[in-house]
Amino acid sequence: MSMLDFYREHTVAPVKQDITDLAAHFQRRAFLYRQLGLWPCAIEGKHVLEVGPGTGENARYTFSLGPETYTLLEPNEKAREALEAAFGKYSEVEIKADTIETYEGEGFDVVLCEGLLGLAGRDARGLLDALGEKVKVGGVLVITCIDPISQCADVLRRALAQRYIRKEASLQENVEILKPIFTPHLATLKGMTRSVEDWIIDNILNPASIGPTFSIPDALTHVEGRFEVLGCSPRFLMDWRWYKDGTPGNAWAIESYWRNCHSLYDYRKIQPEHNEHLGKVLMAGCQQTRARVHRYEHTAGGPFLDPRIKRLEQDPGWFGRGQQYLSLVRVQ
Secondary structure (H helix, E strand, O other), rough: OOHHHHHHHHOOOOOEEOOOOOOHHHHHHHHHHHHOOOOOHHHHOOOEEEEEOEEEEEEEHHOOOOOEEEEEEEOHHHHHHHHHHHHOOOOOOOEEOOOOOOOOOOEEEEEEEEOOHOOOHHHHHHHHHHHHEEEEEEEEEEEEEEEOOHHHHHHHHHHOOOOOOOOOOOHHHHHHHHHHHHHHHHOOOOOOEEEEHHHHHHHOOHHHHOOOEHHHHHHHHOOOEEEEEEEEEEOOOOOOOHHHHHOOOOHHHHHHHHHHHHHHHOOOOOOOOHHHHHHHHHHHHHHHHHHHHHHHOOOOOOOOOHHHHHHHHHOOOOOOOOOEEEEEEEOO
16 A cells, blocks of 8 residues: 555545744755755746645745745645645646646756655655656756665554554544554654654554665666766765766765665764665664564564564664655756
8 A cells, every 4th residue: 555545545644744833944944955955046936846745834935935836746635635725826836636657747947755755665766757757957856765774763663553553443543542652752853843643644554654665775776877966864975076076976875875874773873984884784684673563563463573672662762864855966
């Protein structure tokens, strides 16, 4: 089941953010865009496409930068209702029910796709191709990636949740069961803007969240020759190439990822750079944990046998860095 299928089945859009303090929300988005190399003039007067904007909180900042046209593709009916309420009166905004695969527009200066590609599973490469086709040469594509390292702590929370979930209960009933379990965990995150209920639905109860991931190396390998890295958030990809010897391609970024991916494991700890082999060993271990949790969710009870679960039980403030942002320039 895809994320969209899950949302439609339960008539939910569990991505709404608390933007009561709109100035603080805009400051966070501006900081993200700077990390990605998207200064305000990169949006002003441009043709912008956003794929899967959800309920539109992030889109409010992008729209404030004054794009000439702003197209929002949102196939989830529940989320689209919120978009219509927020942007329906603006002539420069077009809201469509298409998926990226069915939408026929192209030639955009900027294409944004947050929170979708990282857990797109087997369709991730096809989805990335479809996104890339909408970007004009010289334009920018923004995507998010997730890997077993960055999501390890949340995957273990799914195993913890299995002790309490009732298979016969409704989605909302299980949310109420899990709220007192995970509210203390989420209280440790100072920048949390989603409700506990939405987080539980999207990260614990959504079956797509335990599906195949799509990492930074996966994405960069797939777009090699068509797109090159502009920026990332967190900004951990280090490029020591001399500007007069800037060989085209993304090999440098993939190597940098493997040397720094330990810092995705626990957001509170920035690890020193290490060799690529250690990064791949950590990835393999986190993938094994992910596979154990997936099997555990589909078996009839019993203890969950993985040493990492003890760490989570002792340290509920452990969260990985979740999704990472990449901005890519289309070069051909």
